[in-house]
Amino acid sequence: MSENIRLYKIAFGLALFTIIYNVVEGLISTYLGFEDESLALFGFGLDSFIEVVSGLGIAHMVLRIQNNPNSKRNDFERTALRITGIAFYILVLGLVITSVYNIWTGHKPITTFWGVVISMISILIMWILVVWKRKVGGQLNSAPILADANCTMVCVYMSVILLASSGLYELFGLRYIDSIGTLGLAYFAFKEGMECFEKANSDKNCCCD
Structure with a gap:
């Protein structure tokens, strides 16, 4: 029993760390994305803020x-899920409209250097969280914690998209790659929004488990 208490404390600590990390990542990404006119990095930062609301529900x-x-x-968790789902849908709408506009006008970022840096840090941190959450969830035989670990993988995928689009632009200056990367982020944000509403309306742990 004492071992279970210790593991639950670790799981709660991981949830709190995820919240704090996403706040910091969101602040830095939105600021640098705005300054560098990189829509992908800015959208990535907005997604991080939405993940904070989701993280509160997880904690x-x-x-x-x-x-x-x-x-x-x-009810608290269901409300957090619905708020998160609505926020994801609003984010998707904004990212798609702005991406299409940028493609139409031929807009290019000033630089995507910080997108490369932030995405690499995010991949490392999120992968560590996935592994740790899976370990704790497995030891507790907890389907919800294991499902949360699997859903954290979506953050890894989104970081990979940001890394790919930012890296390709930084290396080759491809005109539309930042907007295309943003559409990739919008796709995963849309899936996350759908998943939030599915979980809010049922007792399923996660669509990605």
């Missing part, structure tokens, strides 16, 4: 299952 979930492993998703 609450860990406390709930620690007290009662067989309990069902409660």
